[in-house]
Amino acid sequence: MIPLREMAAGSAPELPDVVGFLYEEGLEILQGAGYLVEAAFVHLDSGKRARILRQRLKEGRTVELIVGCEFYDDPALK
Secondary structure (H helix, E strand, O other): OOOOOEOOOOOOEOOOOOOOOEHHHHHHHHHHOOOEEEEEEEOOOOOOOEEEEEEEEOOOOEEEEEEEEOOOOOHHHO
16 A cells, blocks of 8 residues: 655645556555545446546545546456
């Protein structure tokens, strides 16, 4: 897991940057840091890996993710 930096002594950790991560990894990181996640999927293609394209902090501890599927299969990742 990625270590979270503290913003100031006694404050909550800052929002982890998960842009570019696979959706499942980013979701696990954000939930582990105590955030609620809302996701919108674009370019959905079954069988392809879903990556986080954008994120933004909404009200409270809710993070909105925009997730898209990759267009190709990278042979280096097989």
